[in-house]
Amino acid sequence: MYPFTYSRATDVADAVRDKAGHGASAYLGGGTNLIDLMKYNVEQPAHLVNVAKLPLDKIEDLPDGGLRLGATATNADTAWNEQVKARYPMLNQAILAGASPQLRNAATNAGNLMQRTRCYYFYDIETPCNKREPGSGCSAIGGYNRIHAILGASEACIATHPSDMCVALAALAPTVRVSGPNGERSIAFEDFHRLPGDQPQYDNILAEGELITSLDLPEKGFAKNFTYLKLRDRHSYAFALVSVAVGLELEGNTITDARLALGGVAHKPWRDKSAEQLLKGQPATAETFGRVAAHVVANAVGQGSNDFKIELARRAIVRALQQATEGRQRATDAFLNSNP
Amino acid sequence: MSQLLTSAPHRGGLPAPVPTGPVRLHINGETRTLQLAPWTSLLDALREYAHLTGTKKGCDHGQCGACTVLVNGRRINSCLTLAVMHEDDDITTIEGLGTPDNLSPLQQAFVDHDAFQCGYCTPGQICSAQGLLNEGRAHSEAEIKELMSGNLCRCGAYTGILNAVQEVVAAQGEMVK
Numbered sequence: 001m002y003p004f005t006y007s008r009a010t011d012v013a014d015a016v017r018d019k020a021g022h023g024a025s026a027y028l029g030g031g032t033n034l035i036d037l038m039k040y041n042v043e044q045p046a047h048l049v050n051v052a053k054l055p056l057d058k059i060e061d062l063p064d065g066g067l068r069l070g071a072t073a074t075n076a077d078t079a080w081n082e083q084v085k086a087r088y089p090m091l092n093q094a095i096l097a098g099a100s101p102q103l104r105n106a107a108t109n110a111g112n113l114m115q116r117t118r119c120y121y122f123y124d125i126e127t128p129c130n131k132r133e134p135g136s137g138c139s140a141i142g143g144y145n146r147i148h149a150i151l152g153a154s155e156a157c158i159a160t161h162p163s164d165m166c167v168a169l170a171a172l173a174p175t176v177r178v179s180g181p182n183g184e185r186s187i188a189f190e191d192f193h194r195l196p197g198d199q200p201q202y203d204n205i206l207a208e209g210e211l212i213t214s215l216d217l218p219e220k221g222f223a224k225n226f227t228y229l230k231l232r233d234r235h236s237y238a239f240a241l242v243s244v245a246v247g248l249e250l251e252g253n254t255i256t257d258a259r260l261a262l263g264g265v266a267h268k269p270w271r272d273k274s275a276e277q278l279l280k281g282q283p284a285t286a287e288t289f290g291r292v293a294a295h296v297v298a299n300a301v302g303q304g305s306n307d308f309k310i311e312l313a314r315r316a317i318v319r320a321l322q323q324a325t326e327g328r329q330r331a332t333d334a335f336l337n338s339n340p
Numbered sequence: 341m342s343q344l345l346t347s348a349p350h351r352g353g354l355p356a357p358v359p360t361g362p363v364r365l366h367i368n369g370e371t372r373t374l375q376l377a378p379w380t381s382l383l384d385a386l387r388e389y390a391h392l393t394g395t396k397k398g399c400d401h402g403q404c405g406a407c408t409v410l411v412n413g414r415r416i417n418s419c420l421t422l423a424v425m426h427e428d429d430d431i432t433t434i435e436g437l438g439t440p441d442n443l444s445p446l447q448q449a450f451v452d453h454d455a456f457q458c459g460y461c462t463p464g465q466i467c468s469a470q471g472l473l474n475e476g477r478a479h480s481e482a483e484i485k486e487l488m489s490g491n492l493c494r495c496g497a498y499t500g501i502l503n504a505v506q507e508v509v510a511a512q513g514e515m516v517k
């Protein structure tokens with residue numbers, strides 16, 4: 001790890017000012033991703049501004065019927081929040097599917113959005129990587145790429161966004177509130193993360209110095225017919241190979257509204273709005289699900305070691321839609337549902 | 341005892357200046373002010389500066405749980421957090437849960453159920469299980485397994501660990517079946 005200086009911000013304005021006053025600086029949330037990357041010298045900030053103790057840890061009702069998740073609320077406090085459990089159970093399930101209890105106790109909501117890819121070459125500073133060192137090349141293309149993208153990748157980068165929480169958020173479509181040197185703004189969640197294109201060094205559209213202050217969920221939570229299905233190499237404490245978040249609204253057996261997002265398949269949490277359109281007005285049947293799943297992966301491209309993900313994603317989408325329709329998850333797909 | 345700077349900084353192979361400052365931590369009920377660099381992890385602070393070597397370093401990257409301690413009663417991985425982030429926090433390590441003559445219920449259960457072989461993961465397992473008890477969300481065998489999944493055991497003592505944790509959870513009346 002390289003040396004750095006450290007300060008603890010007292011309020012949002014102080015944090016933004018402090019960061020702007022230092023060149024190569026970074027905000028520090030729970031540290032579970034940033035400190036890890038600093039140990040590998042992948043990230044080398046000269047100054048850290050600790051924002052974890054800013055008064056942004058509340059989870060509170062919004063006047064429009066939505067729910068505000070504070071940026072520094074921990075992933076654990078968010079998942080187990082009574083409002084989240086009751087109104088946005090898909091989010092509860094997605095968060096609990098990720099990492100471990102210890103990590104979720106430290107990790108913040110903003111840090112979860114900002115976490116970087118788990119691409120092995122990104123982590124290994126001895127190998128070329130366009131995301132870590134723009135222009136150096138991509139070692140994953142033509143290399144070992146079992147965990148890499150099948151959708152939306154570019155010739156510069158085929159990395160995936162590793163978050164589970166963000167897949168449920170993509171389906172729930174909150175607004176990300178940020179505060180920066182040029183004031184405050186709100187970003188629709190679907191616009192927050194970006195595809196790699198020829199600038200894979202940018203994971204999202206946050207401008208230099210901008211601090212996330214909250215995630216504002218809309219009222220609609222798909223609390224009745226939802227699922228978060230995560231498929232991985234071991235059943236706990238492992239990143240998703242493919243995950244699927246589904247929220248449905250049904251009238252009888254007809255789908256009246258639908259949300260569908262995938263994790264582990266792209267550089268950003270992959271919400272497919274055209275698939276959602278295909279679901280609307282259709283009967284909730286295996287035939288419909290099969291057609292929609294085929295549509296989602298129609299343009300998927302394998303890179304060699306990750307070819308299996310295309311078929312895995314197709315089947316996972318069918319299973320997720322089935323479970324959302326039934327309003328219950330198979331025991332092996334549910335995370336701690338028995339909790340009172 | 342000599343102080344090893346295991347999270348020592350380096351830049352271009354040159355020894356870097358070490359700007360340390362006082363960090364006040366309440367460790368196992370005792371207030372300790374340690375002179376630390378900002379990059380010293382809580383794990384290194386506990387082991388190398390507070391000389392509490394019960395907490396173990398396995399992977400140093402959040403992947404094994406050996407370094408689990410309780411901060412203000414909540415379990416976290418001490419390897420992925422900086423000591424300076426915990427000014428004035430209450431830290432509990434395995435040394436603070438019980439003593440050799442007065443084991444905590446979890447420590448006793450681990451002995452009774454043969455819940456270890458080499459013992460390297462054990463302090464982290466027990467601190468994690470204590471965090472699980474504090475959280476009060478494990479009510480079945482499946483939930484204990486899932487909520488203990490942040491702690492790996494290279495010796496594969498999982499059956500004993502599960503039995504030990506289950507016994508203490510049940511003794512507190514928290515099991516559903």
Ligand SMILES: Cc1cc2nc3c(=O)[nH]c(=O)nc-3n(C[C@H](O)[C@H](O)[C@H](O)COP(=O)(O)OP(=O)(O)OC[C@H]3O[C@@H](n4cnc5c(N)ncnc54)[C@H](O)[C@@H]3O)c2cc1C
Pocket residue numbers: 026027028029030031032033034035036051071075097098099100103106107108109110111112113114115162163164165210211212213237238239240401402403
């Ligand atoms: C072993 C291991 C397994 C894991 N498994 C999973 C998994 O299965 N699923 C999953 O989803 N995640 C997993 N994670 C990742 C974990 O969820 C993230 O590390 C965590 O969410 C990051 O949050 P943090 O607060 O610790 O962020 P930090 O490490 O503190 O920061 C991460 C980034 O966010 C920036 N940042 C922090 N706060 C703000 C803010 N308010 N505004 C703007 N930028 C900010 C930092 O500058 C940094 O760039 C795993 C992590 C580990 C170590």
Ligand code: SF4
Pocket residue numbers: 117119120121122128129130131132137138139140141156157158159200
């Ligand atoms: S996939 Fe992206 S992150 Fe991985 S080596 Fe290629 S450029 Fe780097």
Ligand code: FES
Pocket residue numbers: 396397398399400401402403404405406407408417418419420
């Ligand atoms: S040493 Fe901290 S998790 Fe392995």
Ligand code: FES
Pocket residue numbers: 455456457458459460461462492493494495496497
């Ligand atoms: S007892 Fe040896 S690692 Fe668990």
